[in-house]
Amino acid sequence: xxxxxxxxxxxxxxxxxxxxxxxxxxxxxxxxxxxxxxxxxxxxxxxxxxxxxxxxxxxxxxxxxxxxxxxxxxxxxxxxxxxxxxxxxxxxxxxxxxxxxxxxxxxxxxxxxxxxxxxxxxxxxxxxxxxxxxxxxxxxxxxxxxxxxxxxxxxxxxxxxxxxxxxxxxxxxxxxxxxxxxxxxxxxxxxxxxxxxxxxxxxxxxxxxxxxxxxxxxxxxxxxxxxxxxxxxxxxxxxxxxxxxxxxxxxxxxxxxxxxxxxxxxxxxxxxxxxxxxxxxxxxxxxxxxxxxxxxxxxxxxxxxxxxxxxxxxxxxxxxxxxxxxxxxxxxxxxxxxxxxxxxxxxxxxxxxxxxxxxxxxxxxxxxxxxxxxxx
Amino acid sequence: xxxxxxxxxxxxxxxxxxxxxxxxxxxxxxxxxxxxxxxxxxxxxxxxxxxxxxxxxxxxxxxxxxxxxxxxxxxxxxxxxxxxxxxxxxxxxxxxxxxxxxxxxxxxxxxxxxxxxxxxxxxxxxxxxxxxxxxxxxxxxxxxxxxxxxxxxxxxxxxxxxxxxxxxxxxxxxxxxxxxxxxxxxxxxxxxxxxxxxxxxxxxxxxxxxxxxxxxxxxxxxxxxxxxxxxxxxxxxxxxxxxxxxxxxxxxxxxxxxxxxxxxxxxxxxxxxxxxxxxxxxxxxxxxxxxxxxxxxxxxxxxxxxxxxxxxxxxxxxxxxxxxxxxxxxxxxxxxxxxxxxxxxxxxxxxxxxxxxxxxxxxxxxxxxxxxxxxx
Numbered sequence: 001x002x003x004x005x006x007x008x009x010x011x012x013x014x015x016x017x018x019x020x021x022x023x024x025x026x027x028x029x030x031x032x033x034x035x036x037x038x039x040x041x042x043x044x045x046x047x048x049x050x051x052x053x054x055x056x057x058x059x060x061x062x063x064x065x066x067x068x069x070x071x072x073x074x075x076x077x078x079x080x081x082x083x084x085x086x087x088x089x090x091x092x093x094x095x096x097x098x099x100x101x102x103x104x105x106x107x108x109x110x111x112x113x114x115x116x117x118x119x120x121x122x123x124x125x126x127x128x129x130x131x132x133x134x135x136x137x138x139x140x141x142x143x144x145x146x147x148x149x150x151x152x153x154x155x156x157x158x159x160x161x162x163x164x165x166x167x168x169x170x171x172x173x174x175x176x177x178x179x180x181x182x183x184x185x186x187x188x189x190x191x192x193x194x195x196x197x198x199x200x201x202x203x204x205x206x207x208x209x210x211x212x213x214x215x216x217x218x219x220x221x222x223x224x225x226x227x228x229x230x231x232x233x234x235x236x237x238x239x240x241x242x243x244x245x246x247x248x249x250x251x252x253x254x255x256x257x258x259x260x261x262x263x264x265x266x267x268x269x270x271x272x273x274x275x276x277x278x279x280x281x282x283x284x285x286x287x288x289x290x291x292x293x294x295x296x297x298x299x300x301x302x303x304x305x306x307x308x309x310x311x312x313x314x315x316x317x318x319x320x321x322x323x324x325x326x327x328x329x330x331x332x333x334x335x336x337x338x339x340x341x342x343x344x345x346x347x348x349x350x351x352x353x354x355x356x357x358x359x360x361x362x363x364x365x366x367x368x369x370x371x372x373x374x375x376x
Numbered sequence: 377x378x379x380x381x382x383x384x385x386x387x388x389x390x391x392x393x394x395x396x397x398x399x400x401x402x403x404x405x406x407x408x409x410x411x412x413x414x415x416x417x418x419x420x421x422x423x424x425x426x427x428x429x430x431x432x433x434x435x436x437x438x439x440x441x442x443x444x445x446x447x448x449x450x451x452x453x454x455x456x457x458x459x460x461x462x463x464x465x466x467x468x469x470x471x472x473x474x475x476x477x478x479x480x481x482x483x484x485x486x487x488x489x490x491x492x493x494x495x496x497x498x499x500x501x502x503x504x505x506x507x508x509x510x511x512x513x514x515x516x517x518x519x520x521x522x523x524x525x526x527x528x529x530x531x532x533x534x535x536x537x538x539x540x541x542x543x544x545x546x547x548x549x550x551x552x553x554x555x556x557x558x559x560x561x562x563x564x565x566x567x568x569x570x571x572x573x574x575x576x577x578x579x580x581x582x583x584x585x586x587x588x589x590x591x592x593x594x595x596x597x598x599x600x601x602x603x604x605x606x607x608x609x610x611x612x613x614x615x616x617x618x619x620x621x622x623x624x625x626x627x628x629x630x631x632x633x634x635x636x637x638x639x640x641x642x643x644x645x646x647x648x649x650x651x652x653x654x655x656x657x658x659x660x661x662x663x664x665x666x667x668x669x670x671x672x673x674x675x676x677x678x679x680x681x682x683x684x685x686x687x688x689x690x691x692x693x694x695x696x697x698x699x700x701x702x703x704x705x706x707x708x709x710x711x712x713x714x715x716x717x718x719x720x721x722x723x724x725x726x727x728x729x730x731x732x733x734x735x736x737x738x739x740x741x742x743x744x745x746x747x748x749x750x751x752x
Contacts (some may be wrong), residue, residue, distance in 0.1 A: 182597075182598060183597055183598045184598045184599060185598075185599050186598070186599040186600060187596055187598055187599055187600075187601045187602070187606065188598075189601075189602065190599075190602065213598075215597075215598050215599055216599075217593055217594040217597075217598075217599055217600075218593040218594065218597075219597040220563055220597060220613070220614065220617030220621075221558075221559055221591075221593075221594075221595040221596060221597070221610070221611075221613045221614035221617060222558060222559045222560045222561075222562070222563055222564070222589075222591050222593075222614045222617050222618060223560060223561050223562040223563055223566075223591055223592075223593055224562060224563075224593075225563045225565075225617065225620075225621055226563070226565065226566065226621075226625065227624055227625075227663050227664065228660065228663055229620075229624050229653075229656050229657060229660045229663050229664055230563065230617070230620050230621055230624055232656045232660065233620050233624070233649075233652055233653045233656035233657070233671075234597070234616060234617055234620050235597075236616070236648065236652065237596070237597045237613040237616055237617060238596065238597035238598045240610060240612070240613055240616075241596035241597060241598050241601065241606070241610055241613060242598060244601075244605075244606050244609050244610050245596075245601055245602075245606055248603055248605050248606055248609070249602065249603075266648070266652060268647065268648030268651055268652065269645055269648040269649075271644065271689070271694070272612065272642070272644030272645040272648065272687055273609075273645075275644055275687040275688060275689050275690075276609055276612065276642060276644065276687050277605075277609045278690070279685070279687070279688060280605050280608045280609035281605060281609070283717075283718070284604065284605045284608065287603050287604055287605050288603065288605055295609075296690075309655070311648055311651040311652055311655070312651060312655060313647070313651050313701065314651075314654075314672075315701075318647070318697075318700075318701050321694075321697040321700075321701065324694075324697075325689065325691075325694045325697065341659075342659070
């Protein structure tokens with residue numbers, strides 16, 4: 001990790017007598033992964049209809065299911081992120097403004113609320129929760145704070161219900177993305193999700209796929225592991241499967257303007273996936289008849305990737321090799337994962353010093369282009 | 377792919393008048409992944425007890441379950457590998473001798489029989505099948521052909537039954553490895569497999585983990601995919617999970633001489649796994665108290681990897697970067713995967729020209745050391 005937000009100094013061999021001291025450049029920052037939290041049931045109930053309020057009281061919900069391990073949700077916050085108000089980490093807007101947006105002088109931040117609406121097994125309840133969460137975000141986050149944008153949540157296991165919710169609030173200027181978690185019940189190329197993509201494209205909203213979730217099955221291709229470290233260390237497996245499924249199913253031919261953002265899944269696994277999938281496809285083209293190009297070409301055209309957590313090779317030059325192999329420098333977008341324990345600070349996020357234009361792109365400009373955020 | 381088995385030519389700028397023509401070096405080849413096939417039930421029955429013969433006739437077995445898709449087993453053979461005898465590909469020793477061992481002048485070949493004994497749900501039947509397959513291999517493969525070695529098969533879902541079979545035939549000089557498939561019912565760090573490792577270590581036999589299998593669950597961390605290309609392209613996910621499970625469970629502290637060979641899973645995913653797992657472990661050490669070193673150190677000490685199929689980066693220098701990142705050049709071992717469709721020929725296996733000493737190591741010497749095979 002390298003702690004600079006300034007332009008690299010002039011090469012030492014150049015004459016310095018006549019030159020003015022170089023202006024330090026303050027780089028713009030857009031944070032692509034902030035987690036706002038529903039403070040309590042009382043707040044939720046303000047936005048939920050009486051019918052579903054009764055349901056929540058009587059049956060309950062799965063809650064913020066982010067993992068098969070409670071660690072992921074319950075102990076995942078930075079120690080200093082508990083607001084003095086007593087609200088949960090990420091649940092107090094003024095505290096977040098101060099601790100995150102002001103402290104790092106961010107241009108914008110994207111809220112990805114992980115209230116587990118899409119993981120609800122009762123799909124109608126999930127749809128009602130989605131409405132409540134999305135209305136709460138508009139009223140209590142997007143309207144009071146112009147630096148914030150948000151992902152809208154959907155009951156993603158049903159394409160039609162999701163499309164309905166996207167159509168309901170997708171036109172609000174604060175919503176810039178639709179958010180899912182990566183461990184869905186089925187790989188995301190499956191037909192049951194297509195109507196959601198159709199609606200996302202209709203509103204020109206990228207689909208964000210975030211770390212976590214508990215789709216119901218074992219989380220590995222060889223059964224149920226025993227440790228959270230296997231879950232956390234192995235999360236790329238689910239991202240890997242989703243990328244393969246989305247590409248081979250042909251949804252990028254069906255929805256040529258569909259954009260996907262991979263959030264908190266790392267990316268060091270991406271080159272190996274591209275190499276292997278291109279090889280498999282050359283030999284098994286007949287099974288994926290919609291594809292007209294190499295799988296890696298669809299990946300480079302349709303995917304964006306958030307930086308936190310970045311893999312940190314022991315040898316620093318391996319990180320530069322990785323960027324070169326991946327060839328997606330215009331798609332990497334900085335994220336802090338605030339208020340979670342593995343927070344990346346803007347000035348310490350990169351394992352090596354990067355060229356200034358690239359740093360600028362990753363810290364803000366790639367996200368500004370994707371989410372259409374004005375220069376400040 | 378580069379088609380040379382010879383030393384690279386002298387640099388063109390050197391004088392050639394006085395020098396003798398350089399001797400071409402014929403490189404030794406050891407093939408670490410050959411699939412011999414049980415020709416038919418009649419042959420199997422010669423080695424199966426009457427009790428289990430009746431079971432096989434009455435109930436049947438799952439057979440050579442290598443995948444959730446029949447493609448992997450039924451249409452997986454090279455077109456030219458069907459022996460004139462009418463036996464199945466890999467089922468005819470003289471034909472294999474001629475088409476593989478003689479044609480490529482191999483020092484040795486390692487048989488990995490994929491007859492699905494470990495996938496049988498009736499564990500006693502699986503154990504009986506393992507005995508039959510292992511006795512058949514001794515009688516009809518290892519004894520008639522001194523260039524062959526074999527992996528012994530086990531009913532791997534039960535550690536004790538597997539240990540019993542390893543103790544029964546593990547002392548035979550033709551057996552150099554214990555073979556499993558990668559999609560087991562549980563990740564291989566699980567306690568139920570430990571007695572198998574104990575027995576493998578007792579006989580100094582590596583555990584080979586081969587592409588394929590159908591452990592019963594969805595093959596991704598996010599449900600059941602729709603296409604064989606997702607299965608084939610996504611196989612690294614299962615290898616990834618197994619490596620994480622074996623390392624974090626601490627079995628390499630419990631069995632410090634245990635060796636594991638990853639077969640037909642590729643390896644371009646390995647650097648990203650090491651980087652990520654090292655990071656996760658630094659933050660979650662308490663959950664894996666047996667570990668005394670970085671996960672990547674256990675990987676580099678305890679794992680070997682077969683080459684077929686090698687990922688083929690579009691940019692050739694990325695392959696060299698990959699080797700550098702992985703830092704396991706002494707652990708890569710050449711394999712053809714004969715008689716399967718994605719066969720790698722020894723003279724065309726590498727996507728780039730490699731330095732001669734490395735080529736020598738990969739084509740034969742790394743395997744010679746691991747499996748203790750004499751120079752010829």
